[in-house]
Amino acid sequence: MVRHRIFIVLTALKVAILIGILLYCRGHLRVLEGSEVPAKRALSRQLGLTDLSIWTEARYTRHPSQADFFAPFQDFPSSLEHFPAGSVVAPPRFAAPVRTEPSPE
Amino acid sequence: MRRLLILDYALSSLWRRRYKNFSIIAVFTLTVAVLGSILLLTHSLKMEASEILAGAPDLVVQRMSAGRHDLIPVRYIEEIEKIPGVGAVKSRCWGYYYDALTGSNFTLLGLDETATHEIHLLEGSMPKAEGQCAVGPGVARIRNVKVGDELILIDSTNTGVVFEVVGTFTEESSILTNDLVVFPKDDLVWFFGLPEGRATDITVEVFNESEVSTVAGKIKRMYPDTRPITRREIVQTYDAVFNWRSGMMLTVFLSALIAFSILAWDKATGISAEERREVGILKAIGWDTSDVLELKFWEGTVISLTSFLLGLIFAFVHVFFFGAPLLTPVLKGWSVIFPDFHFTPYIDLYQIAVIGFLTVVPYVASTVIPSWKTAVTDPEEVMRS
Numbered sequence: 504m505v506r507h508r509i510f511i512v513l514t515a516l517k518v519a520i521l522i523g524i525l526l527y528c529r530g531h532l533r534v535l536e537g538s539e540v541p542a543k544r545a546l547s548r549q550l551g552l553t554d555l556s557i558w559t560e561a562r563y564t565r566h567p568s569q570a571d572f573f574a575p576f577q578d579f580p581s582s583l584e585h586f587p588a589g590s591v592v593a594p595p596r597f598a599a600p601v602r603t604e605p606s607p608e
Numbered sequence: 609m610r611r612l613l614i615l616d617y618a619l620s621s622l623w624r625r626r627y628k629n630f631s632i633i634a635v636f637t638l639t640v641a642v643l644g645s646i647l648l649l650t651h652s653l654k655m656e657a658s659e660i661l662a663g664a665p666d667l668v669v670q671r672m673s674a675g676r677h678d679l680i681p682v683r684y685i686e687e688i689e690k691i692p693g694v695g696a697v698k699s700r701c702w703g704y705y706y707d708a709l710t711g712s713n714f715t716l717l718g719l720d721e722t723a724t725h726e727i728h729l730l731e732g733s734m735p736k737a738e739g740q741c742a743v744g745p746g747v748a749r750i751r752n753v754k755v756g757d758e759l760i761l762i763d764s765t766n767t768g769v770v771f772e773v774v775g776t777f778t779e780e781s782s783i784l785t786n787d788l789v790v791f792p793k794d795d796l797v798w799f800f801g802l803p804e805g806r807a808t809d810i811t812v813e814v815f816n817e818s819e820v821s822t823v824a825g826k827i828k829r830m831y832p833d834t835r836p837i838t839r840r841e842i843v844q845t846y847d848a849v850f851n852w853r854s855g856m857m858l859t860v861f862l863s864a865l866i867a868f869s870i871l872a873w874d875k876a877t878g879i880s881a882e883e884r885r886e887v888g889i890l891k892a893i894g895w896d897t898s899d900v901l902e903l904k905f906w907e908g909t910v911i912s913l914t915s916f917l918l919g920l921i922f923a924f925v926h927v928f929f930f931g932a933p934l935l936t937p938v939l940k941g942w943s944v945i946f947p948d949f950h951f952t953p954y955i956d957l958y959q960i961a962v963i964g965f966l967t968v969v970p971y972v973a974s975t976v977i978p979s980w981k982t983a984v985t986d987p988e989e990v991m992r993s
Contacts, residue, residue, distance in 0.1 A: 521924070524925070544659065546785070555660070588943065591939065
């Protein structure tokens with residue numbers, strides 16, 4: 504009868520740690536949302552920044568939102584993508600293109 | 609009480625095969641930790657992009673030439689300004705710079721004279737006079753410069769130009785500014801040798817957010833050689849980058865899921881002779897089929913719940929406390945300067961529930977189902993086989 508008690512205590516301990524982490528994350532997020540996130544948003548507005556500075560290896564990975572759909576293949580038609588970060592981006596949604604087109608009027 | 613006794617027996621049974629079961633827990637925990645880390649990391653980046661880029665321009669207008677981005681005539685501004693509902697329309701000058709000294713790429717941005725110079729995430733000040741610049745933390749680190757130092761860059765005529773660093777963006781802003789070097793706009797135009805009357809692109813302020821796509825359509829009709837990009841499209845790009853169809857998710861996430869499926873399949877396709885014998889003996893000494901199934905249910909639950917909780921704890925600690933050091937090399941690619949990630953803890957409880965459902969339920973099912981097949985067979989036949 505001891506084993507199940509040990510199991511229940513250990514499981515309760517893990518759940519408590521998890522809840523503790525979730526509460527900490529929630530508190531930390533609240534602090535960041537009060538200071539850092541608005542400051543970053545303001546920075547993006549003040550400097551007119553459109554993309555996250557994550558991949559600096561190629562133009563179209565540094566500014567994926569400003570690049571063309573064919574950007575990885577612009578060196579020559581059907582050229583292979585050669586930057587690793589390019590493979591991180593999902594293919595475009597063919598069913599619902601997001602490119603702005605002129606209105607028909 | 610009876611249930612606790614069966615749980616106690618299940619724990620004894622697991623302890624008898626402890627080496628095998630500890631290995632299953634280790635693999636299971638690792639799988640949940642990998643799945644959890646990817647979901648937490650991509651969700652955090654997706655939310656951060658959507659929160660931060662809410663400050664991006666309402667509309668960016670690029671000029672296209674021969675299917676490529678080209679410099680846009682500044683005179684386009686005059687006509688765009690006349691569109692009803694449009695506020696400030698500004699030209700932007702920016703570009704890329706390959707730094708041969710360090711083998712890294714910088715993004716160079718010209719600061720408009722009307723831009724605000726009050727920036728919170730900056731040590732020092734923004735460049736105001738000719739020959740000044742502010743650098744991002746990645747640039748400061750790789751070129752080993754700080755406020756008051758000099759930064760030498762090679763201009764379009766292949767001449768070294770000395771700039772005084774008057775500000776450095778803080779590490780907290782690195783996700784936006786890591787590779788950024790900001791100059792006064794005139795300095796940047798001269799540095800890149802941009803032709804007069806041309807800019808990299810144009811930003812457009814639209815007062816009513818619901819009119820952005822209408823204004824974009826009007827600009828496209830007015831200047832067919834342009835490509836307007838709305839803020840919604842910018843945010844959608846990052847949704848696509850970090851959604852489940854992205855390369856990162858597909859490669860790492862699916863590998864982990866397949867590894868788990870193999871583990872569950874191995875369990876589901878049959879139980880060992882020793883386990884079969886144990887079920888036979890239990891039936892012979894008077895256990896009902898339902899008791900045996902309950903025993904197997906508890907065995908599966910103990911292993912899957914323990915692994916799920918441990919895996920989730922590892923995933924949280926890995927992503928939000930250590931900055932996901934095991935996954936950032938996958939993200940990094942060939943980037944020479946890469947931000948030090950401090951992931952904002954945006955957590956989607958629905959995703960955690962999905963991981964739980966995808967791992968705990970199939971494992972418990974794959975433990976119970978083969979045992980049920982054995983439990984309904986005659987005990988003597990089971991023990992003799």
